[in-house]
Amino acid sequence: xxxxxxxxxxxxxxxxxxxxxxxxxxxxxxxxxxxxxxxxxxxxxxxxxxxxxxxxxxxxxxxxxxxxxxxxxxxxxxxxxxxxxxxxxxxxxxxxxxxxxxxxxxxxxxxxxxxxxxxxxxxxxxxxxxxxxxxxxxxxxxxxxxxxxxxxxxxxxxxxxxxxxxxxxxxxxxxxxxxxxxxxxxxxxxxxxxxxxxx
Amino acid sequence: xxxxxxxxxxxxxxxxxxxxxxxxxxxxxxxxxxxxxxxxxxxxxxxxxxxxxxxxxxxxxxxxxxxxxxxxxxxxxxxxxxxxxxxxxxxxxxxxxxxxxxxxxxxxxxxxxxxxxxxxxxxxxxxxxxxxxxxxxxxxxxxxxxxxxxxxxxxxxxxxxxxxxxxxxxxxxxxxxxxxxxxxxxxxxxxxxxxxxxx
DNA sequence: ATAAAAGAGTACATAAGGAGTACATTATGA
DNA sequence: TCATAATGTACTCCTTATGTACTCTTTTAT
Numbered sequence: 420x421x422x423x424x425x426x427x428x429x430x431x432x433x434x435x436x437x438x439x440x441x442x443x444x445x446x447x448x449x450x451x452x453x454x455x456x457x458x459x460x461x462x463x464x465x466x467x468x469x470x471x472x473x474x475x476x477x478x479x480x481x482x483x484x485x486x487x488x489x490x491x492x493x494x495x496x497x498x499x500x501x502x503x504x505x506x507x508x509x510x511x512x513x514x515x516x517x518x519x520x521x522x523x524x525x526x527x528x529x530x531x532x533x534x535x536x537x538x539x540x541x542x543x544x545x546x547x548x549x550x551x552x553x554x555x556x557x558x559x560x561x562x563x564x565x566x567x568x569x570x571x572x573x574x575x576x577x578x579x580x581x582x583x584x585x586x587x588x589x590x591x592x593x594x595x596x597x598x599x600x601x602x603x604x605x606x607x608x609x610x611x612x613x614x615x616x617x618x
Numbered sequence: 619x620x621x622x623x624x625x626x627x628x629x630x631x632x633x634x635x636x637x638x639x640x641x642x643x644x645x646x647x648x649x650x651x652x653x654x655x656x657x658x659x660x661x662x663x664x665x666x667x668x669x670x671x672x673x674x675x676x677x678x679x680x681x682x683x684x685x686x687x688x689x690x691x692x693x694x695x696x697x698x699x700x701x702x703x704x705x706x707x708x709x710x711x712x713x714x715x716x717x718x719x720x721x722x723x724x725x726x727x728x729x730x731x732x733x734x735x736x737x738x739x740x741x742x743x744x745x746x747x748x749x750x751x752x753x754x755x756x757x758x759x760x761x762x763x764x765x766x767x768x769x770x771x772x773x774x775x776x777x778x779x780x781x782x783x784x785x786x787x788x789x790x791x792x793x794x795x796x797x798x799x800x801x802x803x804x805x806x807x808x809x810x811x812x813x814x815x816x817x
Numbered sequence: 818a819t820a821a822a823a824g825a826g827t828a829c830a831t832a833a834g835g836a837g838t839a840c841a842t843t844a845t846g847a
Numbered sequence: 848t849c850a851t852a853a854t855g856t857a858c859t860c861c862t863t864a865t866g867t868a869c870t871c872t873t874t875t876a877t
Contacts, residue, residue, distance in 0.1 A: 497730040504734035514642035518730040531696040531717040535703035615814040
């Protein structure tokens with residue numbers, strides 16, 4: 420159970436995280452103060468104390484830079500470290516400490532499918548990926564849909580409506596060609612809403 | 619069983635939710651008042667109370683911004699329909715009929731990062747994707763790793779060891795070139811173990 | 818016409834945010 | 848090694864933001 424943080428506590432925790440991500444060492448009390456623009460070390464110290472007592476930090480009392488970010492918990496959440504961009508330090512995401520995949524991926528009328536094949540590889544969907552589909556019977560052009568063709572075969576493709584009741588299903592793979600069908604041969608079964616992969 | 623809400627209660631609940639989505643923290647009583655254009659904190663307090671007693675909110679009584687949204691749990695699992703391959707019917711996966719993303723993605727010493735940029739796009743990792751990293755200090759050739767360069771910048775790349783203590787970090791993007799470093803400039807922070815994306 | 822819902826306004830105790838100083842301890846560099 | 852600067856910590860004092868409990872009035876719906 421995570422205890423709630425006040426605004427300043429959150430700000431201080433964020434500052435500590437990004438400092439640590441960037442310099443790979445913990446900041447000093449006054450260093451934190453500089454980041455959050457608070458001149459009094461006593462004030463920072465007080466809030467660091469409450470972060471410690473709330474379980475967000477540990478402290479090695481005898482030395483400078485003796486703070487420690489709490490080690491990973493492997494409960495319901497993933498610790499969320501921040502954003503990674505090539506050529507930059509990892510940037511903390513303010514206020515966000517953890518990520519719950521289920522909260523992100525689950526939802527009403529959703530189901531999972533495993534993708535076989537590389538027909539959508541240019542959309543970043545690869546063989547053996549899991550896709551999460553929201554069950555619905557229509558979709559907009561450009562969306563990735565699960566389509567049932569002639570009540571027999573199923574496929575995951577980009578959807579586009581052409582003139583004269585023609586539906587085009589476009590793969591995301593330059594080696595494959597789009598397919599066109601009279602619209603009543605195609606049944607939309609759902610729309611891609613999320614995706615995951617394990618390595 | 620959800621109790622019915624009056625219009626104002628509904629409006630207040632909506633405001634709280636959107637405030638929380640936007641700022642990632644709960645609003646104050648007066649803050650809610652500003653959103654719904656009601657000047658009296660007492661009035662807001664009264665309706666927040668009734669939201670609490672109707673079970674739409676929880677409250678941490680002793681503190682500011684101490685409201686909590688009741689988490690409406692979507693259930694633990696996604697129905698698992700099977701495998702989808704272009705040109706075939708969906709094939710059931712024998713013995714499996716549900717998928718729990720958390721079970722797939724969580725684990726000890728794992729954390730999440732959000733990827734910014736397209737440097738790994740040919741590996742199916744796109745801008746804004748979430749990646750899940752297993753924290754470890756070494757990795758094998760060909761694995762995708764989080765690497766800290768010169769203690770300042772961080773990046774997600776394929777790892778390869780060359781001769782003479784040279785480490786090569788390869789992007790998965792034909793527009794970008796591999797970078798080589800003396801091995802002591804590079805610190806491996808973790809290895810990619812999973813990934814997810816929402817649309 | 819009546820009750821429920823919506824709203825104003827005020828007062829008050831207290832949580833949160835912040836400054837500043839003093840002092841013992843720890844790094845750091847010459 | 849030793850002097851000095853940097854640091855963590857414990858205080859005190861202060862201001863502002865906030866939740867809450869009231870009372871009273873106005874609007875809305877049945």
